[in-house]
Amino acid sequence: MSIESIETATAAHPGAAVATTSSARRPRRRSSRLGYLPYLVPGAIGFAVVIGIPFVMNVVYSFQKWKGGEAPHHWVGFQNYVDLMHDAQFWTSFRNSIAMIIAMVVIPTLIGLLLASVLFDYLGKTFGSRTAAFLRATYYLPQILPVVVAGVLWNWILNAQTGAVNVLLRSLGVENPPNWLGEPKTALASVMLMLVWVQIGYPVVVFMSALQRVDPELYEAAELDGAGWWRRFRAITIPQIRPETFVVVLTCTVAALKVFGPIYVLTRGGPESSTLVPSYYSYLNFFDKSKVGYGAAIANVLTLVIVVVAGIILVAQARYERKEGVR
Amino acid sequence: MAAVTEVAPGPTSRPDERHRRGKARWAVLAGAAVVALVMLVPFVIMLLNAFKSPSDYSQHGPLSWPQEVYTQGLKNFWDRTDFPVKLLNSIFISAVVSVAGVVLSLLNAYAIGIGRIRGRLWVVTLFLLATMLPQEALIYPLFTMAQKVGLSDSQWSVIIIFTVIQSAFGTYLLASVLGTFPPALLEAAQLDGAGRWRILWRVVLPIVRPTMVVLMIFFFIWTWNEFFIPLVMLTTNDTQTVPVALASLQGDRMMDAPTTNAGALVSLLPALIFFLIFQRTLTRGVTAGSVK
Numbered sequence: 001m002s003i004e005s006i007e008t009a010t011a012a013h014p015g016a017a018v019a020t021t022s023s024a025r026r027p028r029r030r031s032s033r034l035g036y037l038p039y040l041v042p043g044a045i046g047f048a049v050v051i052g053i054p055f056v057m058n059v060v061y062s063f064q065k066w067k068g069g070e071a072p073h074h075w076v077g078f079q080n081y082v083d084l085m086h087d088a089q090f091w092t093s094f095r096n097s098i099a100m101i102i103a104m105v106v107i108p109t110l111i112g113l114l115l116a117s118v119l120f121d122y123l124g125k126t127f128g129s130r131t132a133a134f135l136r137a138t139y140y141l142p143q144i145l146p147v148v149v150a151g152v153l154w155n156w157i158l159n160a161q162t163g164a165v166n167v168l169l170r171s172l173g174v175e176n177p178p179n180w181l182g183e184p185k186t187a188l189a190s191v192m193l194m195l196v197w198v199q200i201g202y203p204v205v206v207f208m209s210a211l212q213r214v215d216p217e218l219y220e221a222a223e224l225d226g227a228g229w230w231r232r233f234r235a236i237t238i239p240q241i242r243p244e245t246f247v248v249v250l251t252c253t254v255a256a257l258k259v260f261g262p263i264y265v266l267t268r269g270g271p272e273s274s275t276l277v278p279s280y281y282s283y284l285n286f287f288d289k290s291k292v293g294y295g296a297a298i299a300n301v302l303t304l305v306i307v308v309v310a311g312i313i314l315v316a317q318a319r320y321e322r323k324e325g326v327r
Numbered sequence: 328m329a330a331v332t333e334v335a336p337g338p339t340s341r342p343d344e345r346h347r348r349g350k351a352r353w354a355v356l357a358g359a360a361v362v363a364l365v366m367l368v369p370f371v372i373m374l375l376n377a378f379k380s381p382s383d384y385s386q387h388g389p390l391s392w393p394q395e396v397y398t399q400g401l402k403n404f405w406d407r408t409d410f411p412v413k414l415l416n417s418i419f420i421s422a423v424v425s426v427a428g429v430v431l432s433l434l435n436a437y438a439i440g441i442g443r444i445r446g447r448l449w450v451v452t453l454f455l456l457a458t459m460l461p462q463e464a465l466i467y468p469l470f471t472m473a474q475k476v477g478l479s480d481s482q483w484s485v486i487i488i489f490t491v492i493q494s495a496f497g498t499y500l501l502a503s504v505l506g507t508f509p510p511a512l513l514e515a516a517q518l519d520g521a522g523r524w525r526i527l528w529r530v531v532l533p534i535v536r537p538t539m540v541v542l543m544i545f546f547f548i549w550t551w552n553e554f555f556i557p558l559v560m561l562t563t564n565d566t567q568t569v570p571v572a573l574a575s576l577q578g579d580r581m582m583d584a585p586t587t588n589a590g591a592l593v594s595l596l597p598a599l600i601f602f603l604i605f606q607r608t609l610t611r612g613v614t615a616g617s618v619k
Contacts, residue, residue, distance in 0.1 A: 035523060036442025040450075043435040043494065050491035051457050054468035061467065068467075115362065123359055126352045138363040141370065144602045145595040146552040148570040152577060153373055153591045162584055164372050164389035171388050197366065258461045261554040265574050279555075282463040287559070292467055299463040306459050 061296035068292045080297035090298065093269075093276045094305070096188065097257055100277060103192035104199050104256035109248055111196075112203025115139065117237045119204070120211040121219060122229055136208055140201035147198060151265030154194040155181065181267050184274035191266050191275050195259070203248045210244040211237065246317040250310060257306050278302040377401070377588035384584045400585025401593070407581065408572040409564060410593065416561075417551055417568040417597070420482055420489070425546040427490040429539050432497025437527050439498065440505025441513065451502060457495040462555050470559060480562045488556055493546045504538050505531065544605045551598060569594050 062081070065074040084090045124132035142150060157164045160179035169177040180190040214236070222232050238245075260279040263269060269276035269284065278298055285295030372389050377400065379393035387394075404410065435454075439447045469488060470479075478484040508531065516530045532539075557568045567575070573594045576582055582590075 034444075036438040036444050039434045039438040039442065039523075039527075040444065043431055043498065046431060046487070046491040046494070047453075047457070049472075050469070050488050051460065051465065051495070054465040054472070055460065057468035058464050115359070118355060118359060122352075122355060127356060131356075135359050135363050138366055141366060144598055146554070146570045146598060148552075148554045148574050149591050149594045150369075152573055152587065152594075153369055155577065156584065156587045156591075157369060157372060162384075164376070167384075167388050168390065197369070200366070254459050260463075261570075261574075264554070264558075265577060279461055279463050282461075283466075283555075286463075286467050295463070296467060299461060299466075302461050303464045306461060307456070310459055 058296045059300060061293050062300050064293045066292045067290045068286075076293070080293050081301075083294065084297055084301065089273050089276060089281060090278075092273050093278045093281045093298075096275060096277050097305075099188055099192055100195065100256040100259050101253055103195040104259070105249055105252040107196050108199040108252065109203050109245065111200055112207055112248070113238065113245070114233075115200075115204050116207035116211060117233050118229075120208055121232060121237065132208075136201075136204055139204045142198045143201040143205075148261045148265055150194065150198055151262045154190075154197075155266050158190055182271055184272045187267055187271055187274045191262065194266065195262060198262075199252065202252070206244050206248055207241055210241040214240045242320065243317075246313065246320075250313045250317075253313065254306055254310055257302065257309065278305075373588045373591055376584050377592045379585055381583050381585065389584075397585060400583065400587075401589035403581060403586045404576075404590040404593070407579075407586075408576065408590070410569075410572075412565065413567060413569045413572045414597065416482065416566060417570075420486055420557075420568060421547045421550040423486050424489040424493060424550045425543045427486070428493035428497055428546045429543045431490060431494040432501050432542065433527075433532070433535070433539065435494065435498040436501035436505050437531065439502040441508060441531065442523075447502075451499055454495040454498050457492070458499070466556065466559055469556075473560060480560070480566055482561065482566055485557055485560050488560075489546075489550050489553065493549060497542050497546070500542065501535065501538065504535055508534070540608060544601075544608065548598065548601065551601075569597070 063075060063077055065076050065079075066072075119132040119135055123135070156162070158166075158180040160166060160177075160182055163180075165180065166177040178186050180186050218236050218240070219232060222236060227235065258279055259277055260283065263275060263277050263280045264283075267275040269280045279302065282295045282298040282302065285291040285298060289295075375391070375393065376384060376389055378396050378398065379391075380395070380397040380399070383391075383394050383397070435450075438444050439450055444450075469484070473479050473481070473484040478487075512530055512534075513526065516526045521529065551568075552570065553568075554570050554574070557571050558574070561567045561571060564572075573590055576590065
């Protein structure tokens with residue numbers, strides 16, 4: 001869930017990072033700058049111990065065969081990575097990552113754009129902003145609860161025997177309601193459904209706060225010119241909140257690639273690996289199969305994929321901003 | 328997150344006469360309300376079945392009103408997980424992380440945003456990259472390191488890890504806020520003979536306090552909701568957090584409908600209460616931090 005909220009804070013300070021680099025201020029003498037270094041020491045030590053060293057160790061592990069604990073380490077070079085390339089489950093897990101991106105990024109962003117725009121540009125004006133704020137709070141509710149709690153709740157709702165959905169279906173006369181999380185055919189879609197439910201509130205809230213900084217005169221002028229809601233949506237809303245859209249897409253994509261908790265409580269990657277994701281596959285190798293080197297290799301590939309995907313999104317954003325600037 | 332239930336005042340806060348015509352508006356409202364209802368259904372089902380006896384459930388199904396208030400499910404969950412212990416564990420870990428994480432972020436940000444040390448862009452980039460790392464790429468070394476220094480199954484291992492992880496984002500945010508800190512204030516303080524240490528606590532801290540409060544609330548909620556690292560690091564009942572306790576009961580035979588629902592309910596209540604208490608602070612704080 002951590003990433004989900006970064007968005008809000010970042011969205012509240014668009015272009016915040018740029019400020020650190022601009023040297024609007026008078027340069028001070030170098031000796032006085034060095035005096036600030038001690039303030040970085042606790043952070044540097046913490047970073048090294050919790051992130052730097054473990055990350056390097058994980059890379060080292062990925063070149064070894066190791067059962068963990070006191071077992072001997074065997075150096076195997078790139079063997080783990082070569083094995084990954086021939087591992088069907090590995091490819092399945094990354095294919096399922098695409099499903100996670102659809103459920104956590106594509107669908108919520110599209111629906112979120114629509115809902116935010118309807119709430120802000122139509123319902124807010126027609127029924128007052130209290131109505132809009134109430135609806136927004138309702139959409140946001142699933143975002144507040146720990147995602148594991150959401151998972152446990154949905155696990156019961158979709159349970160084949162005692163779950164709310166199937167009890168209801170049976171009372172309506174359905175003889176053999178599907179085993180939602182237990183069948184390879186329906187499990188992935190069920191997980192995706194729950195993730196859409198969890199995610200939707202985030203883009204709605206970010207986009208609505210983004211719309212508040214758009215000059216209302218733009219909308220008024222468009223309305224006076226006879227532009228309907230759909231034209232205002234396409235010509236004003238979407239271009240105006242593009243920066244926030246990038247932030248939402250970036251943070252949610254990273255979160256979707258990392259997703260672990262919902263899979264752990266809903267399906268544990270099953271049935272038949274139909275909901276396996278890279279993070280869970282890595283966890284499985286670490287702590288279940290005692291194949292530490294292999295798990296480390298999966299985690300490293302996942303890291304690489306995240307950094308590359310995030311890089312692509314950031315470059316796309318920079319390109320877009322440059323194009324806008326030229327115009 | 329910040330603006331959730333805060334009503335947005337401003338030019339559009341009163342219904343506009345121009346928009347008050349036509350029937351289409353009711354259709355749009357109904358559509359938005361249906362979406363809201365769909366979002367609420369799982370919560371409603373949870374509330375309806377948390378206090379419904381198993382026989383009542385099997386007779387009348389998930390949508391009926393409970394025949395009588397059945398509290399055995401809640402009791403089962405409470406005793407089975409030793410809930411008060413889990414609650415205290417979660418509060419302790421989240422509270423320490425939120426305070427320590429913000430202090431660490433402030434120290435880093437002071438060097439980067441005000442001290443403008445060399446290579447600060449690299450430092451910020453490094454911290455941002457750290458926020459993207461999957462925890463799986465760190466967990467096994469962290470796990471073995473904790474064992475070596477005698478912190479296996481210790482809440483302090485989780486606290487140290489999350490303090491650093493949360494401060495990676497906090498540093499990024501606070502450094503950008505401090506990057507726009509009014510230089511006149513710093514120069515005045517320097518002329519008065521204040522050293523760096525004094526300037527940090529007497530000049531900088533009071534001004535960025537609203538942003539720090541927001542960060543603290545975020546860190547608390549994020550740490551509260553964390554699952555993967557506590558799951559791996561906290562292996563016994565005495566140390567586990569609420570989400571780990573709830574998840575570890577899954578598949579248990581005694582997890583019938585009321586137990587599951589009551590468990591989900593009491594597990595989400597603290598997060599909900601915390602959110603409701605602080606949502607106004609969040610709204611005000613974010614604005615205070617960004618508008619300079």
